[in-house]
Amino acid sequence: MDEKGYCQGCMRKREERFNWLSYTAAQQLHIIKLCRMRYRRKLAQGKATVPNEVLEESSPQQDLF
Template identity: 45%
Template sequence: MEQLEFFNLQSPCRGICQTDSRGYCLGCMRSRDERFNWMNLSPAQQKEVLRLCRQRLLRKLRAKRAAELAKQPKGDNPQGDLF
């Protein structure tokens, strides 16, 4: 049974509208199909898309952070290795 929604979910579009190499929007992290069909999705489906977008963004941020940490030289720690 689907929960009733009293308010429509607002589109997560940020107006950037460019895609990355995987086909996800750089602004909202939705796929092409998710962007084009947003108004046709039920509120439950829209919530699922938003959940997926958050996961995609977190995955992207973690990968970026890992890449930045990998680039840092290991000898620049003034305190030395404590562990």
């Protein structure tokens, strides 16, 4: 967890992670968009680095979204 309470790996809040399976597909997509925004904001503030696997076009986890 970071200082704002987001998971450093997926950028979800605690309740988003714990309730993930109870969310509808639309809610999950909305949370994924929020996570991308959170990550970009963190990058812009210089508090995060981009891992090599994120830079690759074909991430093995991309099909999970």
